[in-house]
Amino acid sequence: MKNHQIDLCGAEGGGRSPDMPILKKGMTFSFQCAGCGGCCRGREDIVLSGYDLYRLSRHLNLPPKLTARAFCRIYIGAVSHLPVLRLAPVKEEHNNCPFLIDNRCAVHDARPLVCALYPLGQEISPTGEVCYYFQSTQCGGQVYRATLADYLTEQEVAEREPLDVRWAQCCMQLEQEASTWENTFHPVVLRRFQSKLCDALYYRYDLSRPWLVQLEENLIWLAREKSRLTEMQQNIYQKK
Ligand code: SF4
Ligand code: SF4
Incomplete structure (x- = not known):
């Protein structure tokens, strides 16, 4: 396992920037998407939580370690000093995500949190407060409009939120001593x-x-x- 610039919170310098507004539950946001699969190409920064790997493994009916060996890379994060697991792009397929097949996600029902959230991002504080922010897609295509609460429910993010909070808190606690x-x-x-x-x-x-x-x-x-x-x-x- 080697140190790498992409850590548990994603790429170094990633996360919310000032031009990404924080959304409140009742707020409406909209974005356009043509479903081209571009978000799933050339991505080195799809970091999985333990729960993401568990869901993928159940979907694939494979033990978690085998799923990780087949589709992920694992290394010790340079900042967190904790193991970081991320999807391994396929070099021979223009660095596409290993689950992008015919421009579609082959594991849609078990896709990682970052994929389910997009174009939203999530931040969790050490005390467990969660906020969501909007990242502009800059794309054309079909217009999607929703309130934050509806979007989180539709993408099945709301139901897993307590687990994601526990994961984040656990990593933050381990990071303190790591x-x-x-x-x-x-x-x-x-x-x-x-x-x-x-x-x-x-x-x-x-x-x-x-x-x-x-x-x-x-x-x-x-x-x-x-x-x-x-x-x-x-x-x-x-x-x-
Ligand atoms: S958000 Fe944009 S890049 Fe991503 S799939 Fe939609 S159209 Fe393609
Ligand atoms: S897991 Fe699915 S949605 Fe996420 S990057 Fe891969 S193909 Fe795209």
């Missing part, structure tokens, strides 16, 4: 711990059980694994 791990752990132990992090956040999920309860279980498991690795490090490296 920068110290490089000093705390021997490089060999750090790599082992990073692998446990990948398991806890993305892979250690039974697709027949709800995702959120497993995230909470995995965080407890991760804390135990961290203690075990710390003890192991003391036994191996600090007794010399």
Whole structure:
């Protein structure tokens, strides 16, 4: 896994800029889209949450680790120091998203949050407040007009919002301590711990059980694994 400029919050310098207005629930917005699939081409920044991977894996009927191996890249984020999972564009197909087939999304019902939201973006604060902002598509084609509340319901974003909030808060909490791990752990132990992090956040999920309860279980498991690795490090490296 290598450091990369695209981190858990997307591309460096991404996110909301001043020309992207924040929307309130009852506010109406509109945009045009010709359905050309352009949003799904040449994209390096489709970052998946653990819940996104779980939904994709259920849709594909594949274990999460296999889904990630087949369609994603994973590496340690340069800023967050946490594992970042993103869809891997297909080089031979002009860097298209691996799920873009005949200009359509082959996993539409399980598409990642960023895809379901577009042209909206989402921001979550450490205290769990959520806001949505509008990014102009600059495209022609069919006009779509909706209130924020209707759009979020239609795109099935509203129903998953509590899970996305928990994911964001969990990552923000881990990020606070993550920068110290490089000093705390021997490089060999750090790599082992990073692998446990990948398991806890993305892979250690039974697709027949709800995702959120497993995230909470995995965080407890991760804390135990961290203690075990710390003890192991003391036994191996600090007794010399
Ligand atoms: S928003 Fe624009 S680029 Fe994206 S699919 Fe619609 S027309 Fe194409
Ligand atoms: S998952 Fe679907 S909507 Fe998202 S980039 Fe890929 S093809 Fe497009």
